Amino acid sequence: MSSPTVLFDAPGPKARRRHRMISIFTVIALLAFLAVVIWRFNETGQLEYALWEPFVTPAYMELIGQATLDTLRTAAVAIVGAVAFGVIFATGKLSSHRIARWPSWLVVEFFRAVPLLMLIFFIWSLYGFKNGILIPLILGLILYNGSVLAEVFRAGMNAVPTGQVEAAYAIGMRKNAVMRLIQFPQAVKVMLPAIVSQCVVTLKDTSLGYYILAPGLTVAGRAIWREYDNRLQTALVLAAIYILLNLLLTWVARMLERRLNRSEANAARAVNEAARAARA
Amino acid sequence: MTVFFDNFDLFLRGFAETAKLLVAAGALAMVLGTLIAVTRVSPVKALRIVGTTYVSLVRNTPLLMLILLTYYGMPRLGIDFGFFGNITLAMGVYTSAFIAEALRSGVNGVPLGQAEAARAIGMPFGLTMTQVVLPQAFRLVVPPLVSQLIALTKNTSLAATFGIAEATFRLNGMLRDYASERWVIFAGYAAGYIVIVAVLSSIAIYLERRWKVSR
Numbered sequence: 422m423s424s425p426t427v428l429f430d431a432p433g434p435k436a437r438r439r440h441r442m443i444s445i446f447t448v449i450a451l452l453a454f455l456a457v458v459i460w461r462f463n464e465t466g467q468l469e470y471a472l473w474e475p476f477v478t479p480a481y482m483e484l485i486g487q488a489t490l491d492t493l494r495t496a497a498v499a500i501v502g503a504v505a506f507g508v509i510f511a512t513g514k515l516s517s518h519r520i521a522r523w524p525s526w527l528v529v530e531f532f533r534a535v536p537l538l539m540l541i542f543f544i545w546s547l548y549g550f551k552n553g554i555l556i557p558l559i560l561g562l563i564l565y566n567g568s569v570l571a572e573v574f575r576a577g578m579n580a581v582p583t584g585q586v587e588a589a590y591a592i593g594m595r596k597n598a599v600m601r602l603i604q605f606p607q608a609v610k611v612m613l614p615a616i617v618s619q620c621v622v623t624l625k626d627t628s629l630g631y632y633i634l635a636p637g638l639t640v641a642g643r644a645i646w647r648e649y650d651n652r653l654q655t656a657l658v659l660a661a662i663y664i665l666l667n668l669l670l671t672w673v674a675r676m677l678e679r680r681l682n683r684s685e686a687n688a689a690r691a692v693n694e695a696a697r698a699a700r701a
Numbered sequence: 702m703t704v705f706f707d708n709f710d711l712f713l714r715g716f717a718e719t720a721k722l723l724v725a726a727g728a729l730a731m732v733l734g735t736l737i738a739v740t741r742v743s744p745v746k747a748l749r750i751v752g753t754t755y756v757s758l759v760r761n762t763p764l765l766m767l768i769l770l771t772y773y774g775m776p777r778l779g780i781d782f783g784f785f786g787n788i789t790l791a792m793g794v795y796t797s798a799f800i801a802e803a804l805r806s807g808v809n810g811v812p813l814g815q816a817e818a819a820r821a822i823g824m825p826f827g828l829t830m831t832q833v834v835l836p837q838a839f840r841l842v843v844p845p846l847v848s849q850l851i852a853l854t855k856n857t858s859l860a861a862t863f864g865i866a867e868a869t870f871r872l873n874g875m876l877r878d879y880a881s882e883r884w885v886i887f888a889g890y891a892a893g894y895i896v897i898v899a900v901l902s903s904i905a906i907y908l909e910r911r912w913k914v915s916r
Binding site: 432443444448458462465531535536537542626652653668697 | 742746747762763766769770808829855856858861869877880891895
């Protein structure tokens with residue numbers, strides 16, 4: 422890993438002047454952009470109080486708060502289910518029996534390759550396209566995120582130094598004990614940051630409840646914009662809520678990462694890399 | 702089984718739309734992502750801050766929110782590129798943040814000596830980047846870039862209720878029309894996506910082998 426500074430020399434007086442010019446230009450361009458946006462908002466009447474009113478009205482704020490809780494609950498249930506799913510299929514993929522490895526591989530690959538929304542639509546069709554049910558959303562999230570987590574768990578178990586595993590075998594432990602007592606406790610620490618960033622993905626994907634009208638932030642937003650005809654404003658507010666929640670989660674992940682020592686941090690980075698590859 | 706093949710033209714047309722979205726949004730994401738990646742490693746602090754903010758904002762916004770903003774929001778402001786343009790814009794912007802991250806880690810993965818050598822022979826930042834670092838970074842990031850394109854392929858499904866008749870829209874329609882055949886229909890459309898993903902990853906493997914730099 423190189424620090425970005427290796428790409429350029431320490432700036433001299435001339436370069437510093439140029440950098441200052443670019444900085445000033447950047448700031449001016451940003452301000453100009455913001456000004457244009459605000460001007461467009463104003464010009465087209467999107468700043469009208471009536472369009473923003475629901476977001477300062479207690480009843481609607483309560484509705485949005487409730488919807489946020491619904492969304493968080495959906496995400497929490499999905500994450501717990503996905504962790505269970507991931508543990509089962511990671512164990513399957515790490516098994517020494519071909520009969521367990523092969524189907525696990527197939528399931529994980531399938532649910533990673535298929536779009537989540539398609540999965541949700543299919544499960545919804547099994548429930549007769551009933552409005553307002555959460556099960557298709559939650560099941561879809563569990564299947565997709567569980568498959569990604571299975572890859573994370575597998576990478577985490579494999580990131581435990583081989584010396585540890587060999588030593589455990591050398592003192593006569595069986596595979597089951599090695600995985601349970603030696604690999605797993607060390608792997609958990611390294612996997613935590615990747616698991617938290619998967620939580621961010623799950624939380625973002627709860628927005629897909631919109632397509633099947635499952636209770637949550639997006640559907641609450643839909644109710645508001647149908648009443649006030651303020652799609653732009655509602656979308657902005659919802660996006661802000663999602664960004665805040667996700668930044669909070671990302672911050673937790675960073676805190677967890679900071680508590681690891683250097684070799685663990687390297688392993689955690691490798692697991693994170695695996696997670697990123699698995700997500701696609 | 703017959704229902705699926707009777708409607709095979711819908712299936713093909715759906716995936717043609719998916720492919721169109723993929724190509725348009727993918728191209729936009731590549732261009733935007735490269736620009737953002739450059740700002741994130743540039744010597745000017747203001748640019749770095751802009752790049753970092755962009756990436757963290759876009760990455761933490763659900764794609765659906767971006768689609769709502771471009772599809773419903775922008776026309777309200779008098780900016781409208783049409784159905785396809787607005788959705789492509791949302792998907793391109795969303796994917797560009799991830800592509801920028803992949804490229805940045807690629808830039809960091811190019812050995813120190815390369816950038817140092819470029820500087821030693823007097824190349825300024827622009828030349829160092831365009832002639833020495835980025836060409837090597839692109840090779841390093843082929844696998845992560847393709848993962849992002851695969852993710853984009855799956856994300857194009859979000860266009861389903863926004864006036865674009867892509868594959869997932871067709872799937873939804875067929876599931877509603879032919880409930881008894883739903884397993885076959887689901888398997889067929891899943892296979893369609895899996896084929897796209899498989900093609901993309903085999904391109905990645907080919908390019909990775911071809912461009913491998915021996916060190």
